[in-house]
Amino acid sequence: MDTQELKHLQNKAKEIRQLTIQEIGNLGLGHIGGSLSIVDILTLLYYKMMENIDPLDPRKEGRDKLVLSKGHAGPALYSVLADKGYFPKEWLMTLNQGGTNLPSHCDMNRTPGVDFTTGSLGQGSSAAAGIALAEKFKNSGATTYLIIGDGESQEGQIWEMGMFAAQYKLDNLITFMDYNKLQIDGTTSEVIDLEDIVQKWNGFGWFVQRVDGHDIEVLEEAVLKAKAQSEKPSIIICDTIKAKGFSPAQGLQSSHHMAFSKEVAQKALDDLLAE
Amino acid sequence: MKDITSYTDLRAIYTDTLIDLGKSDERILVMEADLMSASGTKPFKEANPTRLINCGVAEANMVGVASGLSSQGFIPFVNTFGCFATRRAYDQFFLSANYARQNVKLVGTDPGVTATYNGGTHMPFCDAALTRVIPDLVVVEPGDGYSLHHLLKAVYEHKGSVYMRLQRKGNPIVHSKDTKFELGKGIVVQDGSDVTLIATGALMLSQAIEAAKELAKENIKAAVIDMHTIKPLDEELTLAYAKKTGAIVTCENAQMIGGLGGAVSEFLSGTAPTIVRRVGVQDLFGEVGQLDYLIDRFELTPEHIVQEAKKAISLK
Numbered sequence: 001m002d003t004q005e006l007k008h009l010q011n012k013a014k015e016i017r018q019l020t021i022q023e024i025g026n027l028g029l030g031h032i033g034g035s036l037s038i039v040d041i042l043t044l045l046y047y048k049m050m051e052n053i054d055p056l057d058p059r060k061e062g063r064d065k066l067v068l069s070k071g072h073a074g075p076a077l078y079s080v081l082a083d084k085g086y087f088p089k090e091w092l093m094t095l096n097q098g099g100t101n102l103p104s105h106c107d108m109n110r111t112p113g114v115d116f117t118t119g120s121l122g123q124g125s126s127a128a129a130g131i132a133l134a135e136k137f138k139n140s141g142a143t144t145y146l147i148i149g150d151g152e153s154q155e156g157q158i159w160e161m162g163m164f165a166a167q168y169k170l171d172n173l174i175t176f177m178d179y180n181k182l183q184i185d186g187t188t189s190e191v192i193d194l195e196d197i198v199q200k201w202n203g204f205g206w207f208v209q210r211v212d213g214h215d216i217e218v219l220e221e222a223v224l225k226a227k228a229q230s231e232k233p234s235i236i237i238c239d240t241i242k243a244k245g246f247s248p249a250q251g252l253q254s255s256h257h258m259a260f261s262k263e264v265a266q267k268a269l270d271d272l273l274a275e
Numbered sequence: 276m277k278d279i280t281s282y283t284d285l286r287a288i289y290t291d292t293l294i295d296l297g298k299s300d301e302r303i304l305v306m307e308a309d310l311m312s313a314s315g316t317k318p319f320k321e322a323n324p325t326r327l328i329n330c331g332v333a334e335a336n337m338v339g340v341a342s343g344l345s346s347q348g349f350i351p352f353v354n355t356f357g358c359f360a361t362r363r364a365y366d367q368f369f370l371s372a373n374y375a376r377q378n379v380k381l382v383g384t385d386p387g388v389t390a391t392y393n394g395g396t397h398m399p400f401c402d403a404a405l406t407r408v409i410p411d412l413v414v415v416e417p418g419d420g421y422s423l424h425h426l427l428k429a430v431y432e433h434k435g436s437v438y439m440r441l442q443r444k445g446n447p448i449v450h451s452k453d454t455k456f457e458l459g460k461g462i463v464v465q466d467g468s469d470v471t472l473i474a475t476g477a478l479m480l481s482q483a484i485e486a487a488k489e490l491a492k493e494n495i496k497a498a499v500i501d502m503h504t505i506k507p508l509d510e511e512l513t514l515a516y517a518k519k520t521g522a523i524v525t526c527e528n529a530q531m532i533g534g535l536g537g538a539v540s541e542f543l544s545g546t547a548p549t550i551v552r553r554v555g556v557q558d559l560f561g562e563v564g565q566l567d568y569l570i571d572r573f574e575l576t577p578e579h580i581v582q583e584a585k586k587a588i589s590l591k
Contacts, residue, residue, distance in 0.1 A: 020293075067343075108375060109375070115346075116371075117370065117374060120370050122335075123366070123367055123382045126335070126342070127341070127342050127343035127371050129340050130340035130341060130342060130343020130345075131344075131346060133344060134343065134347030136344075138347070157335045160336035161332035164330055164331070164333065164340065167331075
């Protein structure tokens with residue numbers, strides 16, 4: 001990636017953060033923390049890596065897909081999809097309102113561009129494995145991307161899927177774990193420790209990398225290495241900061257789902273632009 | 276495939292029908308959670324080596340993977356014991372398959388007392404009730420070999436998820452090769468004017484037919500309906516026989532709360548209040564035993580149906 005492209009993607013990530021703060025800020029409460037921690041991953045995927053995607057044909061055959069298994073981070077994905085033109089940006093101001101197409105958790109039947117319905121943690125992982133297996137049957141060459149949370153990794157279904165994807169050699173499945181180390185009731189190490197997370201996934205027979213989840217250049221290298229793997233599913237453990245770019249609560253446990261006023265949102269937007 | 280009457284077990288009809296359907300449609304997949312030997316689907320694997328996906332002992336993941344496969348156009352038939360299909364993977368079936376509007380055919384084997392020696396831990400009494408509350412889901416339990424063969428085709432053609440209760444063993448023949456089967460349409464097996472026995476599933480349909488014979492000896496004319504689709508209930512037929520006979524007995528190899536008896540009662544209470552007596556498991560857990568013992572233990576015998584039929588008639 002050249003400097004110009006990197007700069008472009010970094011700026012894009014900043015725009016997505018702005019949109020997400022506005023989107024949740026307009027409602028006055030929401031999952032700001034886990035939305036903002038995955039923005040750099042989403043930006044790299046939707047503006048660089050994902051192939052054959054078309055905002056005018058959201059269900060295009062043979063496209064790369066993304067399953068956001070931590071479905072509560074939907075608002076970040078919605079910002080990306082709106083910016084890409086899957087639907088009008090005005091929709092972002094309808095988040096969680098009655099009759100909206102943008103519910104708190106991802107819904108493939110309501111939101112153009114959402115590839116699978118998620119919300120009950122762990123479930124998107126198996127759906128993504130099913131999608132990857134379907135692509136194998138079709139011999140499409142498409143990649144399925146999956147984003148899971150760290151708290152979500154306490155769900156047994158994640159590990160059931162882990163064994164399954166290794167058994168079926170789903171090398172077209174690339175998973176990101178958003179490791180911001182905070183969950184609703186505390187740090188992951190206080191609640192149920194996930195370490196040694198690299199060792200765990202290695203033990204499950206996956207190709208494992210651990211990177212800075214906010215460094216787009218490093219993330220790209222990791223994705224390219226993952227794509228080059230054969231016969232093994234990949235996971236990229238992304239060290240991230242919860243609510244990254246939201247100055248009032250960056251890195252705070254309280255950011256998982258929080259209420260904040262329009263003034264606080266404006267202050268956050270000002271701080272973000274000044275960065 | 277062979278003549279339906281020549282099969283000794285329903286599970287072989289299930290597998291052979293899927294093999295037949297799978298010949299012309301490569302979207303059909305079979306999924307197992309380490310119970311392929313019990314489901315009897317090994318011949319499908321032999322015919323289609325890559326299209327039987329064994330997920331190991333991980334039912335939640337299996338239903339999730341099935342949902343993902345469905346989202347890409349495949350039609351997965353997902354098999355495991357009914358207790359695991361519903362209790363174990365309920366949230367996955369509810370959300371990933373149904374809320375996400377996928378086309379997952381979940382088949383819970385060994386319904387109710389047919390789990391016999393596997394006992395209380397494996398005895399699905401509650402699966403009918405659990406699945407019936409899932410919006411738009413079709414819940415079906417074939418009454419014999421013909422029913423299974425034809426309804427399985429209908430399940431395949433239906434666009435949307437389905438839960439099928441499937442008794443694996445035995446092949447009681449009630450219908451004929453000319454019987455027409457349609458999801459959501461009950462079948463009048465025999466007509467009658469005094470009481471209607473509405474049964475679902477192979478075990479209870481046979482029990483109801485036996486009960487009708489006993490009632491006939493006492494000059495009580497019982498109609499017998501095979502209500503193979505528990506949801507959506509055939510309201511038209513239910514209403515017609517409620518009006519015609521004025522007394523109904525539902526017969527199901529499941530927890531009577533929330534199952535077929537529940538469905539019939541809920542419907543009739545608001546349309547044509549009619550006496551409905553329910554034969555089914557009465558708020559109990561399962562236990563081990565031989566089939567005959569369990570049928571008696573949980574009061575699913577023709578004698579119990581006769582008793583309830585008389586009670587229903589006396590309350591008219």
